[in-house]
Amino acid sequence: MTFPVLLQKYRKTAFSKEDLGTRFERLMQAYLQTDPKYTALFKKVWLWNEFFAKNDLGGHDTGIDLVCQTFEGDFLAVQCKCFQEDSFIDKPAVDTFLSTSSRKFPDENFQTVSFAHRLWISTTNKWTSNAEEAIRNQHPPVNRIGLYDLQNAPVDWEQLETDNAQNQSYPKLDTKIANTYAKQSSAGLNKSLYDAYIKAFRWSADRLGNHNGIIAFVSNGAWLDGNSTDGFRKCLEKEFSTIYVFNLRENQRTSGELSRREGGKIFGSGSRTPIAITVLVKKQNV
Numbered sequence: 001m002t003f004p005v006l007l008q009k010y011r012k013t014a015f016s017k018e019d020l021g022t023r024f025e026r027l028m029q030a031y032l033q034t035d036p037k038y039t040a041l042f043k044k045v046w047l048w049n050e051f052f053a054k055n056d057l058g059g060h061d062t063g064i065d066l067v068c069q070t071f072e073g074d075f076l077a078v079q080c081k082c083f084q085e086d087s088f089i090d091k092p093a094v095d096t097f098l099s100t101s102s103r104k105f106p107d108e109n110f111q112t113v114s115f116a117h118r119l120w121i122s123t124t125n126k127w128t129s130n131a132e133e134a135i136r137n138q139h140p141p142v143n144r145i146g147l148y149d150l151q152n153a154p155v156d157w158e159q160l161e162t163d164n165a166q167n168q169s170y171p172k173l174d175t176k177i178a179n180t181y182a183k184q185s186s187a188g189l190n191k192s193l194y195d196a197y198i199k200a201f202r203w204s205a206d207r208l209g210n211h212n213g214i215i216a217f218v219s220n221g222a223w224l225d226g227n228s229t230d231g232f233r234k235c236l237e238k239e240f241s242t243i244y245v246f247n248l249r250e251n252q253r254t255s256g257e258l259s260r261r262e263g264g265k266i267f268g269s270g271s272r273t274p275i276a277i278t279v280l281v282k283k284q285n286v
Contacts (some may be wrong), residue, residue, distance in 0.1 A: 003151045007123060009161075010082070015203060024082035025065045028121050031163045032068060032078075034155050042076075045067040063096035074102035077101035081122040085147060089122060091130040098134065098142075108207035114140070121145040177202050183229030188249065191272040192228045195220070201232070205239055205280070212283050221247055221276030236280065246277040 010027075014020035023046060032038045039283040048054055051067045066078035079097045081089065097120070104114045117140050125146040132175045133140040174194060181193045181202065192198070204215045223229040224247060236243060 001161070003153070003157050006157045007082075015200065016198055016207075019070070020082055021065075021080075024123075025080045026164055027076070027161065028080045029066055030160050031150075031153065031155060033064070033131045034160055035153055038068075041070055042068045043071045052108060056105040057100055059102055062100040063093075063098075064100050068119075074193075075090050075107075075113060076117040076119055078117045078119045078121060081120075083122060083124045083126075085124050087126065089120075089124065089131045090129045091128060091134050094120075094131045094134045098138065101140070102194055104281045116140055116187070118142045119145065121150075121219075123147050123150070173199055176206060177209035181229075181232040183231065184234045185228065187228040187230060190228050190231070192226065193232060198223065198229075198232060208282060209238050214278040214282075218279065219276060221249070224274070224276060239282070241283045242281040244279040244281075248275040248277065 006027075007067050010020055010271045014023060029045050029047055032042060045206050046052075046067045046069075048062075048067065049060075054060075054062075057064065063079060064077045065080040068076040068078060070076065076099070077097070083089070097118070101118050102113050104112050118138070120135070120142055122144075125148060135144075138241070177193055177199065181198070182190045185193070196218070200217065200219070201215075204217075208215060223232055224245065
């Protein structure tokens with residue numbers, strides 16, 4: 001898998017612009033820990049929300065996405081931008097990064113330090129003239145990794161993406177599932193409640209919040225009658241005013257006779273799991 005193909009996959013499957021940015025940041029964290037050029041330089045690469053001094057630098061969303069530490073102990077601030085290839089990096093985006101990465105902070109030994117280097121990673125090679133001028137002759141200096149560099153990096157992007165996906169966690173989302181779907185379940189085992197498609201339901205419902213709206217998914221349909229997903233079903237009934245489910249069945253693991261009675265194959269050669277189309281409607285005061 002080439003980098004452009006992986007990037008296209010991210011853009012198609014991301015839940016939102018924020019989700020796309022988070023996936024790209026995690027991918028770049030893995031990249032900096034895999035490319036020999038950087039593995040020889042960095043002993044540690046933190047996501048911003050993992051960095052021990054983030055609160056001393058303003059906390060959330062301050063223009064820094066990753067922080068690296070070299071084997072010599074120096075710190076490096078990294079900005080990651082997953083833009084369209086024809087987009088331009090503008091000066092306001094650069095200014096936020098430069099401002100935060102110019103501040104001092106306490107290191108792990110409570111000594112006051114500052115960033116020794118800065119790195120800008122983006123999926124476009126286009127910069128406005130004002131943005132170019134802003135990073136010129138900066139101290140600490142700003143180096144760049146652009147689309148061309150990522151396309152020609154000596155890494156296996158498919159393997160990197162696979163490893164990254166397996167290691168990716170969503171602690172806030174998992175906690176919300178534990179406090180809702182899992183809490184309402186009478187099943188002893190509820191590992192299936194943390195499957196990706198169930199997480200997508202939980203995330204979408206939380207995004208909708210108390211607003212009126214509609215959520216629709218084509219997903220695995222095992223939740224319809226699974227013992228471990230009884231809490232999931234209870235929460236859907238409680239959180240939404242109207243629910244429409246089109247059970248396409250389609251599970252080709254069932255016996256041939258049962259499969260024929262269910263209508264046969266819906267999607268070409270068939271699916272190894274049941275398929276359901278779910279439409280969730282939330283309308284207050286109904």
